[in-house]
Amino acid sequence: MPFDLTVLTPHLDTLLAGALLTAEVCALGIVGAFTLATALGLLAVGRGWAGRLARLYVDVFRNVPFVVQVFFLFYGLPEVGVYIDAFWTGVLALGLVGGAYGSDVVRSGILAIEPGVVEAAKVSGLSRLAIIRRVVLPIALRTAIRPLGSVFVNLVLSSSILSMITLDEVTGTARGVASETYRPFEVYAFLLAAYAGLTYAVSLGIDALHRRLNRHMAENGAAPGATHGVMGRTA
Amino acid sequence: MRHAGFTWHDGALLAQGLAVSLGLFAGTFLIGLVLGSGAAVVRHFRVPALGTLLHTGLELLRNSPVLVQLFLVFFGVPALIHQPLTPVFAAGLTLSANTAAFVYFIAVAGLDAVGRDQVEAARAFGLSRVQLVRHILGPQALAFAVAPLVGLAVNQLQVTSLVSVIGVVDLTKAGDILNLRTLRPFAVWAMVGVLYFAAAKTLTLLGNRWERRLRAHAAPLGL
Numbered sequence: 220m221p222f223d224l225t226v227l228t229p230h231l232d233t234l235l236a237g238a239l240l241t242a243e244v245c246a247l248g249i250v251g252a253f254t255l256a257t258a259l260g261l262l263a264v265g266r267g268w269a270g271r272l273a274r275l276y277v278d279v280f281r282n283v284p285f286v287v288q289v290f291f292l293f294y295g296l297p298e299v300g301v302y303i304d305a306f307w308t309g310v311l312a313l314g315l316v317g318g319a320y321g322s323d324v325v326r327s328g329i330l331a332i333e334p335g336v337v338e339a340a341k342v343s344g345l346s347r348l349a350i351i352r353r354v355v356l357p358i359a360l361r362t363a364i365r366p367l368g369s370v371f372v373n374l375v376l377s378s379s380i381l382s383m384i385t386l387d388e389v390t391g392t393a394r395g396v397a398s399e400t401y402r403p404f405e406v407y408a409f410l411l412a413a414y415a416g417l418t419y420a421v422s423l424g425i426d427a428l429h430r431r432l433n434r435h436m437a438e439n440g441a442a443p444g445a446t447h448g449v450m451g452r453t454a
Numbered sequence: 455m456r457h458a459g460f461t462w463h464d465g466a467l468l469a470q471g472l473a474v475s476l477g478l479f480a481g482t483f484l485i486g487l488v489l490g491s492g493a494a495v496v497r498h499f500r501v502p503a504l505g506t507l508l509h510t511g512l513e514l515l516r517n518s519p520v521l522v523q524l525f526l527v528f529f530g531v532p533a534l535i536h537q538p539l540t541p542v543f544a545a546g547l548t549l550s551a552n553t554a555a556f557v558y559f560i561a562v563a564g565l566d567a568v569g570r571d572q573v574e575a576a577r578a579f580g581l582s583r584v585q586l587v588r589h590i591l592g593p594q595a596l597a598f599a600v601a602p603l604v605g606l607a608v609n610q611l612q613v614t615s616l617v618s619v620i621g622v623v624d625l626t627k628a629g630d631i632l633n634l635r636t637l638r639p640f641a642v643w644a645m646v647g648v649l650y651f652a653a654a655k656t657l658t659l660l661g662n663r664w665e666r667r668l669r670a671h672a673a674p675l676g677l
Contacts, residue, residue: 222534281608282612282658283612283650284613284615285612286618287629287643287647291639291644291647295642296640297639299640372517377519379522390521390525393525394525397530403525404526407522407529407530410522411514411522414517
């Protein structure tokens with residue numbers, strides 16, 4: 220059976236519907252992950268019990284496989300009376316794990332801020348909240364944009380795992396198409412290339428955003444193409 | 455009669471699953487380490503067509519979900535070559551290649567971090583390419599790469615949880631089996647999570663110790 224991608228043409232709209240669902244769950248998950256990452260990153264810098272708790276959270280979610288987390292949320296929680304459907308379980312799981320990986324990035328972004336900057340803000344009489352909102356976060360997030368982007372790209376890749384909890388996102392629909400056409404190689408090769416193309420495009424976008432946000436900073440030019448880091452892959 | 459409670463045998467099942475997960479991780483990580491660093495050396499010496507080919511292939515592996523890679527190897531390849539693959543073989547192949555892709559990019563960065571002048575000096579002394587890699591590039595690149603490699607190892611251990619989808623009875627699959635019998639998913643997945651967590655923490659601890667040893671040796675050289 221020779222390699223023939225044309226067998227996919229009748230199923231393109233099914234796959235596209237799956238891709239749309241992937242996009243939705245990922246977009247919502249990334250919004251949640253970004254919010255959680257910022258909050259946890261701010262907390263994790265602290266020395267008190269809140270900081271310790273935030274670091275413990277990150278530790279747990281980084282060291283337990285994503286599949287196990289998803290199974291726990293989808294199959295485990297109903298046992299104690301919490302029912303969430305597959306889509307929102309997916310959003311929740313992506314948000315929780317992305318928040319854990321992202322908070323490390325935000326935290327190191329905050330720790331990299333020159334102490335003098337924060338001291339100057341304090342001396343100027345800015346309130347704690349104003350310092351966080353106007354000084355700390357803008358600087359930290361600007362340097363963190365590239366590694367954060369890498370976390371989000373990994374989140375998109377991990378969303379394929381949600382097909383295991385009956386969510387028919389693009390990997391789930393691809394499984395259906397593969398068993399319908401009896402051409403699994405073509406289907407999965409196409410899917411693999413599609414994911415790679417998408418992540419590559421996103422990496423380019425993040426590179427451009429990073430350059431734009433950091434255009435005033437001369438020496439902050441990390442090696443180009445380093446967007447997609449090896450760390451922080453959720454699985 | 456339905457045996458729904460947890461028994462001592464369940465502990466054995468989980469232990470067996472954990473052993474399979476750890477074994478698969480250790481095997482594929484070692485193979486990936488060898489393949490990935492080999493590819494990085496090929497790239498470092500700018501071997502014409504092979505270097506580009508490897509780079510493109512490994513970039514593709516790094517930028518796609520492991521789950522899809524597993525499906526491609528386990529379901530796709532047999533359909534193409536008309537030859538069934540066993541789940542363990544497909545899982546081993548996929549995870550090795552996937553690890554190699556990530557190791558490759560770490561190793562490339564490590565090799566690039568070694569100064570050009572050292573390479574030139576070594577060549578001036580008449581060292582062959584093999585000697586150059588073994589005595590000059592290898593040890594220093596490893597010192598640079600050890601921290602990201604430890605991070606990758608912890609990550610790769612978690613990635614092995616995906617092989618349960620193609621029927622390998624690893625820790626996740628053991629949890630699945632246990633869950634089907636006891637119908638206590640909350641406890642089962644919490645237990646599986648704790649086991650993975652413990653394994654990952656142990657690995658991090660070992661990795662950090664190894665890193666300290668490597669760095670202690672490298673510190674006087676100003677690395």
